[in-house]
């Protein structure tokens with residue numbers, strides 16, 4: 001057997017094992033696609049390809065919110081509620097800011113004690129990475145793997161910083177923004193762009209002393225959302241009050257999600273969004289691949305540096321420079 005076919009056999013074994021619910025195989029498969037080593041890339045690509053026909057049947061939900069808003073506690077409450085109803089829940093994260101070498105995972109695990117031990121749940125912290133693009137790409141691929149492994153609800157969590165919300169919104173069916181009962185002040189601080197991505201807003205910690213504030217914040221968010229153009233025809237973003245610690249509002253969140261799915265499925269927006277996301281993913285890969293090719297080829301990257309210098313000085317127009325570099329690329333192939 002040559003090297004290629006033995007590798008193909010290994011990938012097939014790995015895929016077969018994860019499909020029948022072997023958690024270690026799933027973890028190993030994700031580790032493989034997260035590997036940034038060039039030599040693992042062909043195997044990783046094969047694996048994602050093998051998983052693709054078995055993926056796509058899960059409900060993909062993005063969760064975003066500022067640090068401390070209660071994301072992990074919500075995932076614990078919502079996730080265990082779902083597994084209690086027969087769902088299999090995978091939790092993935094996109095967090096380019098952290099190296100995730102210990103501290104944060106530990107923090108998450110202490111907030112998700114039950115879910116972390118639940119045989120019907122799978123929790124995977126954010127892959128390490130320097131660029132958001134790299135982290136997001138690996139999370140997208142992991143999503144296909146957990147779906148192939150039979151998880152029917154995928155929660156993708158991100159901290160509300162920078163561009164990570166957009167990256168997550170681009171890979172999920174429904175985007176949920178978590179906000180704290182801080183109300184007015186916080187509303188000012190939250191970037192409008194994030195609220196525009198929201199299909200559902202969850203006001204967390206709606207319990208005890210914070211209950212009143214949560215109601216007030218809920219009304220303010222509802223008023224603010226009312227002024228925004230709906231993302232999808234027939235669906236305006238809802239606001240839900242939730243107490244993860246008391247388990248209140250969890251069932252309502254799920255019924256919102258189900259109504260969202262029904263509404264979008266009926267209008268065709270559900271499939272359209274999935275299709276658009278697949279094409280956008282291809283375009284992202286192409287863009288990144290092209291850039292990598294440009295910088296990896298010594299001759300072209302030298303040319304690129306020269307062009308950049310000329311563009312920086314203002315002696316060469318950027319479109320002209322781009323054309324010249326593309327001509328080099330075309331000559332190469």
Ligand SMILES: Nc1nc2c(ncn2[C@@H]2O[C@H](COP(=O)(O)OP(=O)(O)OP(=O)(O)O)[C@@H](O)[C@H]2O)c(=O)[nH]1
Pocket residue numbers: 065066067068069070071072073074111159204205206207208242243244245246
């Ligand atoms: N009263 C109350 N406190 C909550 C609730 N949910 C979370 N908290 C508290 O809020 C704090 C932050 O909760 P986390 O779940 O760790 O928040 P997070 O958004 O995951 O935070 P990061 O991972 O740091 O971004 C903790 O002290 C929780 O106990 C809730 O429903 N009610």
Ligand SMILES: [Mg+2]
Pocket residue numbers: 071072073108
């Ligand atoms: Mg957390």
